[in-house]
Amino acid sequence: MRFAELAIRNFKEMLRDPMHMGLEIGIPAGFLVIFWSLGRSMGGESFFTTAMLIPGIAVFGFTFLLMFSAMTLSRDRESALLSRLLTAPLKPRDFILSYSLPYIPMVVLQIAVCFGIGALLGLEMPGNAGLAFLALLVMGICSVELGMILGLLFNVNQSSAVGSVIITLVALLGGIWIDLEAIGGVFYSIGNALPFAHAIDAARDAMIGAGFSSIATDFYWVLGYTLVFFALGTFLFRWRMVE
Amino acid sequence: MAVKQIIDVSPQETAIAEHLNARENLSLIGGIRGLAKEEVKKRSEDLLEMVGLTKRAKEQVRKFSGGMKRRLSIAMALVSDPQVLFLDEPTLGLDPQSRRGIWEHIAELKGKKTIVLTTHYLEEADALADRIAIIDEGKIVALGTPQELKDSISDMQVMVVRAKNLPPDVIEGLKEIYPEVKATENGIEIRAKELSFYEIVDYLRPRGVAIQSIYLKQPTLDDVFLHLTGKELRE
Numbered sequence: 001m002r003f004a005e006l007a008i009r010n011f012k013e014m015l016r017d018p019m020h021m022g023l024e025i026g027i028p029a030g031f032l033v034i035f036w037s038l039g040r041s042m043g044g045e046s047f048f049t050t051a052m053l054i055p056g057i058a059v060f061g062f063t064f065l066l067m068f069s070a071m072t073l074s075r076d077r078e079s080a081l082l083s084r085l086l087t088a089p090l091k092p093r094d095f096i097l098s099y100s101l102p103y104i105p106m107v108v109l110q111i112a113v114c115f116g117i118g119a120l121l122g123l124e125m126p127g128n129a130g131l132a133f134l135a136l137l138v139m140g141i142c143s144v145e146l147g148m149i150l151g152l153l154f155n156v157n158q159s160s161a162v163g164s165v166i167i168t169l170v171a172l173l174g175g176i177w178i179d180l181e182a183i184g185g186v187f188y189s190i191g192n193a194l195p196f197a198h199a200i201d202a203a204r205d206a207m208i209g210a211g212f213s214s215i216a217t218d219f220y221w222v223l224g225y226t227l228v229f230f231a232l233g234t235f236l237f238r239w240r241m242v243e
Numbered sequence: 244m245a246v247k248q249i250i251d252v253s254p255q256e257t258a259i260a261e262h263l264n265a266r267e268n269l270s271l272i273g274g275i276r277g278l279a280k281e282e283v284k285k286r287s288e289d290l291l292e293m294v295g296l297t298k299r300a301k302e303q304v305r306k307f308s309g310g311m312k313r314r315l316s317i318a319m320a321l322v323s324d325p326q327v328l329f330l331d332e333p334t335l336g337l338d339p340q341s342r343r344g345i346w347e348h349i350a351e352l353k354g355k356k357t358i359v360l361t362t363h364y365l366e367e368a369d370a371l372a373d374r375i376a377i378i379d380e381g382k383i384v385a386l387g388t389p390q391e392l393k394d395s396i397s398d399m400q401v402m403v404v405r406a407k408n409l410p411p412d413v414i415e416g417l418k419e420i421y422p423e424v425k426a427t428e429n430g431i432e433i434r435a436k437e438l439s440f441y442e443i444v445d446y447l448r449p450r451g452v453a454i455q456s457i458y459l460k461q462p463t464l465d466d467v468f469l470h471l472t473g474k475e476l477r478e
Contacts, residue, residue: 005274009260009267016262016303080256084319088275089247 003094006085010072011102020068024106028061028114036121051118051125055203056176058114058136059196062143063170065103065110067163069144073099073151074159077240092237096230099151100144107140131206135215138222139199145229152236170196195225251276251325255332255361257312258319261305265296265315268304269322276323283322290318294348310341317348328352330360334367346370365464375464379472392467399470400438401460405430407453417446425469430455434466 014020035053076082085095111133115123125132146166150159171177173187174196180188191197202218212219251272259268266287273283291297294314299307304315313333320328333349334342349371352358362368368375369389377385377392385392409430418424420442423434433443440457447454 002275002277005271008274009263009271012267013260013262079261080254080258081260083254084252084258084272085275087247087250087252088272089277090275 002088002090003098006090006095006098007101010099011105013072014068014102014106023064024061024068024110025113027064028057028110029117031057031060032114032117033121051123051207052204054114054118054123055132055136055200055207056174058111058203059139059143059174059200060167060171060176061110061114062107062140063163063167065106065140066143066147066150066166067160069099069103069147070150070154070159070163071156073148074154074156077151078155086241092234092241095237096145096148096233099148100141100230100233103144103147104137104141107137107144110140111136125207127205127207127209128211129207131210131212131215132203135199135202135206135219135222138219138226139195139203142195142199142222142226142229145226145233148233149229149236152233152240170194173197175200195222198222249326250329251320251323251327252329253316253320253331253333255335257309257316259304259312259316262303264301264303265291265307265318266300268315268319272319273322278323286322286324290321293351294318295344308341310337310344313337313341313345314348317345321352325356327357327359330358332362333360334362334364342367365468369464377468377471384471385467389464392464393462396434396462396467396470398436399434399462399466400436401462401466402433402438402440402443402457403427403430403460404433404443404447404457405455406447407455408451409447410450413447413450413452416450417443420446423469432466434462434470 032053035057039053073082076085090098115129115133118125147163150162150166154162173180173191173194175191176196180191180197183191198218198221202215202222205215205218260271263271269287269290270280270283273286274280278286288297291300294317296311296315296318299311304312307315317330317333320330330349334345337345346367349358349360353371353373360368360371372389374386374388375392376383385395387395406429409426414424414426414431417431417433421433421435421438425432425434438459444454444457
């Protein structure tokens with residue numbers, strides 16, 4: 001469990017960066033309140049109900065985690081800290097786990113913040129909160145693993161820029177603010193091929209009462225992406241080590 | 244993996260975790276190298292003492308000066324008590340006092356570890372190394388003790404001229420007489436097997452060069468490098 005030491009270090013680095021923490025918690029919380037307020041002023045449009053909003057905003061929050069996790073890894077690569085760590089007898093898989101695991105508590109915290117604020121705003125959720133939580137948790141891990149890939153491919157500035165592009169794309173094609181089926185065409189196909197919309201659909205369906213069998217396709221779609229991103233990240237790490 | 248068990252490295256850039264404190268940085272390295280917590284704790288305290296950071300051990304290292312970070316970086320490379328230690332430019336960009344302090348730490352380790360130190364400062368190599376390899380464009384062009392390398396050009400003389408008004412064309416003209424002329428901050432240095440004090444003065448004075456001092460000196464490793472490679476040290 002040597003990688004645990006590095007995971008603890010990465011966790012501490014995250015906790016001790018006030019801007020990082022502020023944005024991670026502030027963005028989903030702030031957006032949830034803003035859109036809930038908008039929904040109320042619009043007369044309770046169904047899209048702006050908290051049950052519809054929570055999954056989308058949680059996934060939107062994960063895209064920032066994606067960007068920050070990528071930047072953390074890029075920064076260590078640039079600062080030569082990673083060069084030093086690479087001289088330790090750790091495997092590529094250990095490194096990927098060390099950089100990914102510290103973000104899982106943050107994923108859980110983000111989901112909890114969304115649910116907590118949703119409850120304060122009068123969330124009515126007849127369905128299975130645990131199942132929705134699970135679907136979002138896998139999406140959060142998937143986002144962090146994608147962040148690992150960016151962090152291994154790009155430097156800090158590039159990771160920030162590419163992360164911003166992904167945030168915008170997810171906002172447009174993730175089914176967060178715009179119904180993908182209403183868009184249709186090639187954008188629907190792209191959005192439907194990516195994991196984000198599936199995670200949101202799975203969580204929304206679970207929140208309004210669907211069981212696991214009903215959301216299984218969406219759930220496994222996201223899980224598949226997570227495993228592929230993890231494997232790709234491990235492969236890229238090995239490539240960077242050789243390099 | 245077997246090699247990784249016996250080596251450690253202090254990279255050229257300050258490779259430390261900025262949001263951790265000094266003690267946590269040492270624990271991190273000890274932990275990923277599989278040392279027991281108690282052992283890491285003891286070694287960390289010894290190393291912090293050695294590099295003079297005990298009083299600042301609980302402070303996040305992003306607040307440290309460049310010299311302190313470099314000292315910590317070297318201490319981190321020593322936590323695992325490696326048999327072979329690689330130090331890449333350990334004093335690059337440091338002030339003379341910090342550099343001297345790091346030299347003392349490295350000197351303390353001599354005889355206890357095999358140290359491979361890369362540096363652009365040849366006076367650093369001269370002060371610390373038992374054996375020096377001069378590498379130019381990826382190839383070893385000389386290998387030996389500092390004295391052996393200096394002896395390799397013992398038949399060379401080095402004349403130092405401190406002067407004002409030394410235009411480039413005068414230096415170029417002098418190179419036709421003595422091919423190895425190096426411009427310095429305050430004048431020039433000339434290397435040759437036979438140097439004539441009078442010839443140099445007679446060449447410079449009529450060209451309006453105000454000579455402040457002129458003297459012969461012992462060849463240094465800089466002279467060895469220049470002689471072997473024909474060029475100045477560069478980054």
